[in-house]
Amino acid sequence: MDCFFSYICRLCLPTSTSLIMKIFIKTIGLIAALFLAFSCTNDKEKSRLFLDKGVDYLYHSAFDEAIINFDKAIECDPENFSAYYHRGCAKFNNFRYEEGKADLEKAIEINPNYADPYFNLGLYYRNINDMSMACYYFKKAEALGRPSMEDYTKYCDYY
Secondary structure (H helix, E strand, O other): OOOOOHHHHHHHHHOOHHHHHHHHHHHHHHHHHHHOOOOOOOOOOEEEEHHHHHHHHHHOOOHHHHHHHHHHHHHHOOOOOOHHHHHHHHHHHOOOOOHHHHHHHHHHHOOOOOHHHHHHHHHHHHHHHHHHHHHHHHHHEEEEEOOOOHHHOOOHHHH
Protein backbone atom coordinates (compact mmCIF):
# COMPACT_ATOMS: atom_id res chain seq x y z
CA MET A 1 0.00 0.00 0.00
CA ASP A 2 1.56 3.26 -1.10
CA CYS A 3 1.04 6.42 0.85
CA PHE A 4 2.60 9.84 0.93
CA PHE A 5 5.27 8.80 3.46
CA SER A 6 6.33 5.78 1.44
CA TYR A 7 6.68 8.05 -1.59
CA ILE A 8 8.95 10.37 0.45
CA CYS A 9 10.94 7.36 1.66
CA ARG A 10 11.63 6.24 -1.87
CA LEU A 11 12.76 9.75 -2.79
CA CYS A 12 14.88 10.63 0.23
CA LEU A 13 15.68 7.82 2.61
CA PRO A 14 16.40 4.14 2.22
CA THR A 15 14.22 3.31 5.28
CA SER A 16 10.79 1.88 5.77
CA THR A 17 7.54 3.79 6.12
CA SER A 18 7.07 2.57 9.68
CA LEU A 19 10.43 4.07 10.70
CA ILE A 20 9.48 7.42 9.21
CA MET A 21 6.13 7.28 11.00
CA LYS A 22 7.86 6.49 14.30
CA ILE A 23 10.22 9.43 13.85
CA PHE A 24 7.30 11.66 12.90
CA ILE A 25 5.29 10.61 15.97
CA LYS A 26 8.29 11.08 18.28
CA THR A 27 8.87 14.54 16.81
CA ILE A 28 5.24 15.51 17.39
CA GLY A 29 5.51 14.16 20.95
CA LEU A 30 8.66 16.17 21.56
CA ILE A 31 7.04 19.35 20.27
CA ALA A 32 4.02 18.76 22.52
CA ALA A 33 6.28 18.10 25.52
CA LEU A 34 8.23 21.29 24.89
CA PHE A 35 5.00 23.27 24.58
CA LEU A 36 3.77 21.93 27.91
CA ALA A 37 7.13 22.44 29.54
CA PHE A 38 7.17 26.15 28.85
CA SER A 39 3.82 26.67 30.54
CA CYS A 40 4.42 25.65 34.13
CA THR A 41 3.46 27.16 37.41
CA ASN A 42 3.77 25.13 40.61
CA ASP A 43 3.98 21.81 38.77
CA LYS A 44 6.18 19.33 40.61
CA GLU A 45 6.28 16.82 37.75
CA LYS A 46 7.53 19.38 35.22
CA SER A 47 10.01 20.59 37.81
CA ARG A 48 11.35 17.06 38.20
CA LEU A 49 11.71 16.70 34.43
CA PHE A 50 13.68 19.94 34.19
CA LEU A 51 15.76 18.85 37.20
CA ASP A 52 16.61 15.53 35.55
CA LYS A 53 17.59 17.23 32.31
CA GLY A 54 19.69 19.77 34.22
CA VAL A 55 21.49 17.00 36.10
CA ASP A 56 22.31 15.34 32.78
CA TYR A 57 23.80 18.60 31.53
CA LEU A 58 25.67 19.06 34.81
CA TYR A 59 27.26 15.61 34.58
CA HIS A 60 28.36 16.41 31.03
CA SER A 61 29.91 19.73 32.14
CA ALA A 62 27.39 21.79 30.15
CA PHE A 63 26.95 24.20 33.05
CA ASP A 64 25.07 27.00 31.28
CA GLU A 65 22.49 24.56 29.90
CA ALA A 66 22.22 22.92 33.33
CA ILE A 67 21.57 26.27 35.00
CA ILE A 68 18.84 27.08 32.46
CA ASN A 69 17.08 23.80 33.25
CA PHE A 70 17.47 24.26 37.01
CA ASP A 71 15.99 27.76 36.65
CA LYS A 72 12.98 26.23 34.90
CA ALA A 73 12.68 23.54 37.58
CA ILE A 74 12.64 26.22 40.27
CA GLU A 75 10.12 28.26 38.29
CA CYS A 76 7.80 25.23 38.18
CA ASP A 77 8.33 24.36 41.85
CA PRO A 78 9.94 27.07 44.01
CA GLU A 79 10.31 24.56 46.87
CA ASN A 80 12.46 22.13 44.86
CA PHE A 81 15.49 22.08 47.16
CA SER A 82 17.31 19.63 44.89
CA ALA A 83 17.09 22.08 41.98
CA TYR A 84 18.63 24.81 44.16
CA TYR A 85 21.37 22.42 45.26
CA HIS A 86 22.24 21.31 41.74
CA ARG A 87 22.04 24.86 40.37
CA GLY A 88 24.46 25.88 43.11
CA CYS A 89 26.84 23.11 42.01
CA ALA A 90 26.57 24.21 38.38
CA LYS A 91 27.26 27.83 39.34
CA PHE A 92 30.30 26.81 41.38
CA ASN A 93 31.62 24.92 38.38
CA ASN A 94 30.93 27.99 36.26
CA PHE A 95 33.02 30.18 38.65
CA ARG A 96 29.93 32.01 39.96
CA TYR A 97 30.79 31.26 43.57
CA GLU A 98 28.59 33.75 45.42
CA GLU A 99 25.53 32.80 43.37
CA GLY A 100 26.27 29.13 43.99
CA LYS A 101 26.64 29.76 47.71
CA ALA A 102 23.26 31.50 47.77
CA ASP A 103 21.61 28.54 46.03
CA LEU A 104 23.11 26.07 48.50
CA GLU A 105 21.91 28.20 51.39
CA LYS A 106 18.42 28.29 49.83
CA ALA A 107 18.45 24.48 49.50
CA ILE A 108 19.27 24.26 53.21
CA GLU A 109 16.54 26.78 54.04
CA ILE A 110 13.96 24.63 52.23
CA ASN A 111 15.26 21.29 53.55
CA PRO A 112 17.62 21.59 56.52
CA ASN A 113 18.08 17.79 56.62
CA TYR A 114 19.68 17.57 53.16
CA ALA A 115 23.38 16.84 53.79
CA ASP A 116 24.86 17.58 50.35
CA PRO A 117 24.52 21.39 50.43
CA TYR A 118 26.30 21.48 53.79
CA PHE A 119 29.17 19.48 52.33
CA ASN A 120 29.46 21.76 49.29
CA LEU A 121 29.36 24.86 51.49
CA GLY A 122 32.19 23.28 53.48
CA LEU A 123 34.16 22.94 50.26
CA TYR A 124 33.39 26.57 49.40
CA TYR A 125 34.68 27.84 52.74
CA ARG A 126 37.74 25.57 52.60
CA ASN A 127 38.59 27.02 49.18
CA ILE A 128 38.51 30.56 50.55
CA ASN A 129 40.59 29.43 53.58
CA ASP A 130 37.85 29.93 56.17
CA MET A 131 38.48 26.63 57.95
CA SER A 132 36.25 27.46 60.89
CA MET A 133 33.18 27.74 58.65
CA ALA A 134 34.35 24.82 56.49
CA CYS A 135 34.52 22.59 59.55
CA TYR A 136 31.10 23.73 60.72
CA TYR A 137 29.54 22.67 57.41
CA PHE A 138 31.56 19.46 57.13
CA LYS A 139 30.50 18.40 60.63
CA LYS A 140 26.90 19.28 59.87
CA ALA A 141 27.01 17.14 56.71
CA GLU A 142 28.54 14.30 58.69
CA ALA A 143 25.86 14.59 61.38
CA LEU A 144 23.19 14.35 58.67
CA GLY A 145 24.67 11.10 57.41
CA ARG A 146 26.97 12.09 54.56
CA PRO A 147 29.42 9.18 54.28
CA SER A 148 33.22 9.33 54.13
CA MET A 149 33.59 12.65 55.93
CA GLU A 150 36.66 11.63 57.97
CA ASP A 151 39.11 13.20 55.53
CA TYR A 152 37.25 16.49 55.74
CA THR A 153 36.70 16.60 59.49
CA LYS A 154 39.97 15.14 60.84
CA TYR A 155 41.62 18.58 61.18
CA CYS A 156 38.54 20.34 62.46
CA ASP A 157 39.52 19.97 66.11
CA TYR A 158 42.13 22.68 65.49
CA TYR A 159 39.49 25.24 64.44
